[in-house]
Amino acid sequence: MADAIAGVARTQVTVTVNGQERSGNVEPRTLLVHFLRDDLGLTGTHVGCDTSQCGACVVTVDGVTTKSCTKLAVQADGCSIETIEGLADGTNYHPIQDAFWEKHGLQCGYCTPGMIMSAKALLERNPDPSEAEIRHELEGNLCRCTGYQNIVKSVQYAAEKMRGAG
Ligand code: FES
Numbered sequence: 551m552a553d554a555i556a557g558v559a560r561t562q563v564t565v566t567v568n569g570q571e572r573s574g575n576v577e578p579r580t581l582l583v584h585f586l587r588d589d590l591g592l593t594g595t596h597v598g599c600d601t602s603q604c605g606a607c608v609v610t611v612d613g614v615t616t617k618s619c620t621k622l623a624v625q626a627d628g629c630s631i632e633t634i635e636g637l638a639d640g641t642n643y644h645p646i647q648d649a650f651w652e653k654h655g656l657q658c659g660y661c662t663p664g665m666i667m668s669a670k671a672l673l674e675r676n677p678d679p680s681e682a683e684i685r686h687e688l689e690g691n692l693c694r695c696t697g698y699q700n701i702v703k704s705v706q707y708a709a710e711k712m713r714g715a716g
């Protein structure tokens with residue numbers, strides 16, 4: 551059995567993450583979230599469930615928001631990925647990160663990377679979403695702490711700031 555496990559073929563996967571080309575050798579069953587966290591050291595993307603329901607693992611793959619626990623690393627080969635680590639510009643937080651800070655959009659912070667990545671995708675598509683649209687967009691992201699009210703306020707505040715900046 552040990553030999554069989556040791557003999558599992560590994561495949562090279564190369565992705566562009568937050569603008570940088572990164573590679574690793576993975577087993578065919580390796581999930582993208584584990585590749586990001588364990589092989590590339592990008593632990594900002596969280597694992598909050600094993601049922602693909604919580605959204606803590608959301609990243610974008612070729613611009614599409616994706617629960618990275620639902621995709622194999624080999625399926626992402628050649629793709630361009632953005633994770634929460636790619637949002638800040640040096641020591642300057644992204645406006646959505648600032649908004650979560652300003653409006654208390656987090657408590658434990660476990661859901662926050664996924665929330666922010668989903669919110670970013672929404673605001674890129676729709677810079678002035680209604681409260682209902684924000685709630686709809688974040689339906690796939692669960693938070694056990696905040697009751698969601700301050701998360702919605704954070705996204706509204708970020709939208710306002712980003713429209714002002716744009
Ligand atoms: S860890 Fe991916 S949805 Fe929960």
Ligand code: FES
Pocket residue numbers: 655656657658659660661662692693694695696
């Ligand atoms: S802030 Fe704790 S799960 Fe959302």
